Amino acid sequence: MTKYLLLIIAIFFSFTSIAFTGELEIKIKSIQNKKGLILVGLYRQEGFPHEEGKINGTMASPKNGFALASFPNLQPGIYAIALFHDVNGNHFLETYGTGILKVST
Numbered sequence: 001m002t003k004y005l006l007l008i009i010a011i012f013f014s015f016t017s018i019a020f021t022g023e024l025e026i027k028i029k030s031i032q033n034k035k036g037l038i039l040v041g042l043y044r045q046e047g048f049p050h051e052e053g054k055i056n057g058t059m060a061s062p063k064n065g066f067a068l069a070s071f072p073n074l075q076p077g078i079y080a081i082a083l084f085h086d087v088n089g090n091h092f093l094e095t096y097g098t099g100i101l102k103v104s105t
Contacts, residue, residue, distance in 0.1 A: 033087055
């Protein structure tokens, strides 16, 4: 009887230590220009849009009018994303000195 009780307790503790994670996959559609990269930043909800709230970042190549970005092993929660199409591939969001975005065609 005691060895079965110890086995049940050991199984219970092994299940409680498992962290539940998931994968977030983002499909960006209607991309008209296949040049450059789509840069995607993933943020904690309470840290968005500040750099210290950023959890991870990735790049996706536009193909056939869409791009896929994925973030594996995420804890359950609420997240925010920021993304832009870096047409010239310099990994920088270009603006005029006033903060207005430069638009490439």
